[in-house]
Amino acid sequence: MTWKKIKATQSGRPFFDDIDEVIVYIQDDIGLYQDNTKLDKFQTVRFYLTNKRLIFINELFPEENYYILLHEIQEVSLYQGFINSSPKLILDLVKTEGEETKRMYRISWICTICSFSNHVQLDKPLAKFNEANNEINFKCSMCGIKPERLILKDGSSKADSFEPELKPVEATTASKRKHRCPQCTFVNHPSMLNCEMCNFPLRDKDSFDDSDILLGSKDSTTFKLSFHDKKVQPFSDKLQHYIEKSQHDFLKRFNRMNMNVVQQPASPVGPSKETPKKGIHDLENNSSNFIDSSFLNDSLSGLGRLMRHAEKLIRLSESMKPLMMNLHQCSHENHQLISLLKSNKPPHKINNGIIVESDTKKSLYHKEVARQLVEFILNYDLVQNDFISLCELYKLYNKSRGLNLLSPSTFKLICEQLENVNSIVKLYQIEYHNNNSFYIISKTSSTNYNLSNKVNTLLEENPSDLKQLQIAMNNCNFSILKSVVDELCSEGVIVLDQSIGGNVYYINHYF
Amino acid sequence: MSSFEFPSIYNFPPFFTKQPNNSVWKSQLQQWTTLVLDYCKHYRIWRLSTAGTPIVEDATGVPSDSLFTNSIIDRHLKPEVCQEIIASLVDQGRAQWIDKTAQKSVLVLWYSISEWSDLLLNWVDSTGQKGVVLTLYEIQHGNLTLSEEFHSIDETTLTQALELLEKKGKVLMMKENKNVVGVKFI
Numbered sequence: 270m271t272w273k274k275i276k277a278t279q280s281g282r283p284f285f286d287d288i289d290e291v292i293v294y295i296q297d298d299i300g301l302y303q304d305n306t307k308l309d310k311f312q313t314v315r316f317y318l319t320n321k322r323l324i325f326i327n328e329l330f331p332e333e334n335y336y337i338l339l340h341e342i343q344e345v346s347l348y349q350g351f352i353n354s355s356p357k358l359i360l361d362l363v364k365t366e367g368e369e370t371k372r373m374y375r376i377s378w379i380c381t382i383c384s385f386s387n388h389v390q391l392d393k394p395l396a397k398f399n400e401a402n403n404e405i406n407f408k409c410s411m412c413g414i415k416p417e418r419l420i421l422k423d424g425s426s427k428a429d430s431f432e433p434e435l436k437p438v439e440a441t442t443a444s445k446r447k448h449r450c451p452q453c454t455f456v457n458h459p460s461m462l463n464c465e466m467c468n469f470p471l472r473d474k475d476s477f478d479d480s481d482i483l484l485g486s487k488d489s490t491t492f493k494l495s496f497h498d499k500k501v502q503p504f505s506d507k508l509q510h511y512i513e514k515s516q517h518d519f520l521k522r523f524n525r526m527n528m529n530v531v532q533q534p535a536s537p538v539g540p541s542k543e544t545p546k547k548g549i550h551d552l553e554n555n556s557s558n559f560i561d562s563s564f565l566n567d568s569l570s571g572l573g574r575l576m577r578h579a580e581k582l583i584r585l586s587e588s589m590k591p592l593m594m595n596l597h598q599c600s601h602e603n604h605q606l607i608s609l610l611k612s613n614k615p616p617h618k619i620n621n622g623i624i625v626e627s628d629t630k631k632s633l634y635h636k637e638v639a640r641q642l643v644e645f646i647l648n649y650d651l652v653q654n655d656f657i658s659l660c661e662l663y664k665l666y667n668k669s670r671g672l673n674l675l676s677p678s679t680f681k682l683i684c685e686q687l688e689n690v691n692s693i694v695k696l697y698q699i700e701y702h703n704n705n706s707f708y709i710i711s712k713t714s715s716t717n718y719n720l721s722n723k724v725n726t727l728l729e730e731n732p733s734d735l736k737q738l739q740i741a742m743n744n745c746n747f748s749i750l751k752s753v754v755d756e757l758c759s760e761g762v763i764v765l766d767q768s769i770g771g772n773v774y775y776i777n778h779y780f
Numbered sequence: 781m782s783s784f785e786f787p788s789i790y791n792f793p794p795f796f797t798k799q800p801n802n803s804v805w806k807s808q809l810q811q812w813t814t815l816v817l818d819y820c821k822h823y824r825i826w827r828l829s830t831a832g833t834p835i836v837e838d839a840t841g842v843p844s845d846s847l848f849t850n851s852i853i854d855r856h857l858k859p860e861v862c863q864e865i866i867a868s869l870v871d872q873g874r875a876q877w878i879d880k881t882a883q884k885s886v887l888v889l890w891y892s893i894s895e896w897s898d899l900l901l902n903w904v905d906s907t908g909q910k911g912v913v914l915t916l917y918e919i920q921h922g923n924l925t926l927s928e929e930f931h932s933i934d935e936t937t938l939t940q941a942l943e944l945l946e947k948k949g950k951v952l953m954m955k956e957n958k959n960v961v962g963v964k965f966i
Contacts, residue, residue: 761801766793768855779789780799780807 271362271490272335275324280643280690283317283324283334294318294507295637300355301325302493316494318507321515323360337362339512340519347505348493356501358508362490378416385411468550632686638675639686642666646694652712656720658746659684659696659708684710699753709749720753721762725776728763732775783843784822787815796848796855798864812865817874819847821890826934827878829885830866831859878936887937896930896941901950903928904965913954913964 276284295318301311310330317324324336343361350356377388389407408415448457450464450471463470496504645666651657659681667674675683684696687710697709699720727733727741739750754774757763764780766773789795789811799805820828823842827835832846848865849856857865866886869875875886891899900919904910907924916938918924925931930938942963945951954962 755800759800761799761804764794764799764804765797766855767797768793773793775792775794777794777804779792779795779811780804 272337275334275336277326277331277334278644279647279693280640281326281328281331282637282640282644283326283336287321290319290321292317292319293511294504295633296496296504297633298497299325300495300497302357302495304491316504318504318511320511323508339515342512345505345509345512347501350499350501355495355497356499357496358494358501358505360492360494362492380409380411380414380416382414383409383412385409387416635683635686636690638683639690642683643687643690643694645669646710652694652710656709656711656745658749659710661746662710681708684708707749707752720749721757724753724757725762728774728776732773734771734773784819790815790850791853793853793855796850796857798858798861809865809868813869813872813874816847816865816869817888817890820888824932825888826937827885828866828888830863830883832862835885887934889937891929893937893940893944896933896937897944899928899930900941901945901965910965913962915962916960
C-alpha cells in the first residue's frame with residue numbers, strides 16, 4: 270500500500286468526503302523519511318490524524334498532499350531520538366499482492382560455453398514464460414550464446430530466494446545483528462537458539478520485528494516521521510490507538526476477525542523461550558522459579574481480596590440501580606436535545622466538521638481553526654462587501670458550530686492567525702484617536718483598501734447621508750461606516766449638516 | 781438700500797451646523813463673525829439680538845428676519861450656536877452686551893470705539909467745527925453727517941467714543957444731570 274494523493278482546500282486543510290471522518294490530532298513540522306532516505310520535499314509537513322486516515326499536507330508544495338488509510342499501517346514503532354536526531358515514528362505499511370507482482374524476479378545461470386555467471390531480471394516468474402513463443406531471448410552477456418531452458422530453471426529456483434550474495438556487507442551486518450545477543454552482545458553462531466554465554470533466548474520478538482522492517486524496506490514500505498519539535502508521545506499514542514481501532518473495524522467489515530487465530534500457537538516465540546536445563550544458568554533458573562512461586566502465592570491472595578471487593582461493588586451497584594435508571598432517562602433527554610440541535614441546521618454549515626480544542630498544541634489549534642474559518646468565509650463569500658466585522662463573523666461562525674462554541678478571546682486569537690495560514694483574508698484593526706478601535710476581516714489583496722478614502726470619494730461626488738453611503742458601499746456594516754464617518758468628521762475632512770431631514774455629510778471645502 | 785450679498789458659504793448647508801472638529805469650528809466661527817459684522821455694517825444695524833434679528837426703531841430697508849436663518853436652503857443655526865457666535869463677537873471686542881446678565885442683545889461694533897472716535901475727530905477737522913458746541917443729536921442725525929458712517933450711530937456707542945476722546949483731552953463734555961447733552965471739540 271502506498272500513499273495516495275489528496276486534495277487540499279485553499280487554506281491548506283484536507284478535503285473530507287466522509288462525514289464520519291473526524292480530525293483527532295494535528296501535528297506540524299514533521300519531516301518524512303522513506304527507509305533511511307530523507308525526502309527533501311516533505312521536511313516540514315503537517316500531519317492530520319483522523320479516525321480513518323493519516324494525512325499530510327505539504328505547504329511548500331501545495332500539490333503534494335498525501336494520505337494513507339490507517340488500517341494499511343501494519344506497525345508503528347517509536348524511536349525516541351538521540352542528541353541531534355529528532356524522535357521518529359516508524360510506520361510499517363501493509364504489503365499487498367499488487368506490489369508483490371511488481372517485484373522483479375532475478376535469474377542467474379552459468380553459461381555453458383564461456384562459464385560466465387549471468388544475471389537477468391524478469392518481471393514475472395520464469396515458469397510463466399512460454400518457450401514456444403520464443404519469449405526467452407536473453408543471451409550470455411559474454412559470448413552471446415542463448416542458454417538452455419533447463420539451466421535457467423535450475424538457476425531461477427536458486428535465485429528466487431533472496432540473494433544474500435548481492436549485498437554481502439549488508440547481509441553480514443544484518444545477520445550479525447540478528448545473532449548478537451541483545452543482553453551480553455556476544456555474537457553467537459546462527460544456529461544457536463539461546464546465547465552461549467548467558468542463555469538469553471536469541472530469537473525473541475524484537476529480532477523478528479527487525480527482520481520484518483528489513484524485508485519491508487526492500488519494497489520500501491517503511492516510512493519514518495521525524496518530529497522536529499521533539500514531542501512525539503501524544504501523536505504516537507493517538508496513532509497507535511486509532512490504527513488498532515481502524516484495523517479492528519477493517520477486519521470486522523470483511524469478516525476476517527480471528528482469521529489468523531489458529532496460526533498463533535505456531536509462532537516460534539513459544540518454544541524458544543524455554544531454556545535448556547543445563548549450564549550455570551540452570552541454578553539461577555531454579556531460584557527464579559522459587560521467586561515465581563512466591564509471586565504466584567501473593568497474586569492469588571490479591572485476587573481473593575479483589576473478588577471480595579468486587580462482591581461489595583456488585584452489592585453497591587444493586588443499591589444504586591434505581592438512581593442509575595433516572596440518570597439514564599436524563600441522558601436520553603440530553604441525547605434528544607443534541608439530535609434536535611443537529612437537525613436544526615444553521616444557514617451556514619461548516620464543511621469539515623468541528624475542530625475541538627483537545628490536547629493539541631495551542632498555536633496549532635488556533636491555526637487550524639483559522640484555516641477552517643478561511644474555508645467558512647470563502648464558502649459563503651462573507652467578504653463580498655469588502656469586509657466583515659469581527660463581531661458579525663464571530664456570531665455567524667459560532668452559530669454554524671452549534672456545539673463547542675468558541676469564546677470571543679479565543680476567536681480573536683484565531684483571527685490573528687488568519688494571515689499566517691497562507692490565506693487571502695486578514696484581520697485589520699481600525700483605530701481611532703479616542704482609543705476606540707474595531708476589527709474587520711478583509712481580503713488581503715485589498716491591503717490598501719481604505720474605508721475613509723472610499724467615503725471621501727463618494728462624498729466628493731455627492732453629499733449624502735449615511736444610508737445613501739451604505740448603499741453606495743455595497744450595504745456594508747452600518748456601525749463601521751458610522752464610526753468611519755464620525756472619525757472623518759471629527760478630523761474635519763468632512764463636515765456635517767444637521768437638519769430635520771437628517772445628517773448629511775459634505776466634503777469640507779470651506780473651513 | 782441694496783440688499784446684502786451673502787458669501788457663497790452662506791448657502792453651504794453644513795455652515796449652519798456646529799462642526800464637531802474643533803479647528804473646523806474655529807474657522808466656521810470666524811466666518812460667522814465676519815459675516816455678522818459685514819451684514820450689520822451693510823444695513824447699519826447697531827443693535828442685534830442674539831437670535832440674529834436687528835433691533836431698530838426705523839425698520840425701512842432692514843431685513844426683519846434673522847441673519848442666522850437661510851430660507852433658501854432651509855437651514856438655521858441652533859440658538860445655542862447663535863449665542864456662541866455673539867459671545868465670540870463680544871470676546872473679540874466687536875460687540876458689547878446691552879444687558880450683561882440676560883445676554884439677549886448686543887451693540888455691534890463693526891468699527892471699534894477708538895475707530896469711531898477717530899472718525900468723529902476727522903469729521904470735525906474736515907468740516908472745521910473745532911471749538912463749536914455740538915449736540916449729540918446733531919452728530920447722530922444732523923444733515924451734516926448724512927454721508928458719514930456714524931450717521932444715526934447708537935447713542936451708547938457715541939457716548940463711549942466721546943468719552944474716549946475726552947480722556948485724550950480732545951473734547952469737552954457738557955453734562956446735565958449726568959446725561960451728556962453736548963460736546964465741544966478742542
